[in-house]
Amino acid sequence: MTPVTCAWRGEDDPSRMDRAVLQLGDLGMTGHGTSMTDEYSLSWRLDATGVDPAADDGSGPGRGWRTRALEVAVHADGWSRALRLVRDARGSWSAEARSQGGRTLPQAGLHDPASLDDALDCDLGLCPVTNTMPIRRHALAEVGFGEPRDVHLAMAWVEVPSLRVVRSEQVYRAVSPGRVLYRSAGFQAELTVDEDGIVRDYPGLARRIDAH
Known part of the structure; x- marks a missing residue:
């Protein structure tokens, strides 16, 4: 596993500072991080090392980079919330x-588990880290210009700061090496990512401010 430390500043909310410490492997990542705003502070821990040995021989996109667990805690003046979200070996x-x-x-919390039966990923609201799993699993940042393809995905989207979990339909599309188009619910943005598939620039949401 390769350690990577990242930091972002919010573009929609300049008071928001996100930091993450990640351990990257060939088939997934683990990590923890924080998000600090004027309204609340949030911490999270992620295990995205889930694999499906039946998906393929290990060389294709189906095998790794699947969510196993996400833990999130939010604290503010007068209130707090916590969530543990788990995807088991059966999906x-x-x-x-x-x-x-x-x-x-x-x-x-999650009030309709059946709605996520085909979801492989969690998506933590306002957090640039969880875009990495679908980008890496489908090698989208490595696809050369002229070879775009849409990848349609269902996500377990965690709303922040409520920590409500709902289904989210999302589309990822390779644009050129290091650039991925993201669409969901009438919103779209062209993400710039580094060689590890981690977001550098998410227009309207966050921009990397670390040296990596």
């Missing part, structure tokens, strides 16, 4: 959530 999703305090937000 079933489950979650444990708790809330404290009086902030009016959607209920935390």
Whole structure:
């Protein structure tokens, strides 16, 4: 596993600072990170080393970079929330959530597990890290210009700061080496990523500020 440390500043919210420490391997990654804003502080821990040995012989896109678990905690003045989201070896999703305090937000947790039966990835809201799994699994940042293809995916999207988990339909498309077009629910952005498939620039959301 190769260690990588990253930092981003929010573009939609300049007060938001995101940091991540990742361990990258051939078939996935683990990591932890934080997001600090004027409104709340958030911490997360991710295990995206899930594999499906039946998907292929190990050389194709089906085998690795699948979510196994995501843990998220949010703290603010007068309220807090926590979530543990798990995808098991059979591909079933489950979650444990708790809330404290009086902030009016959607209920935390996963309320329709069956809606995620075909999802392989989690997507933590406002966090640039979780784009890496589909980009790496499908080798999208490595595809040369002139070979674009749409990859349609279902995600377990974690809303921030409520920590509600819902299904999200997303499309990734290779544009050129290091550039990937992302679309979801009428929104789209062309992501710039580094050689590890980690976001450098997510227009409208975040831009890398570390030296990597």
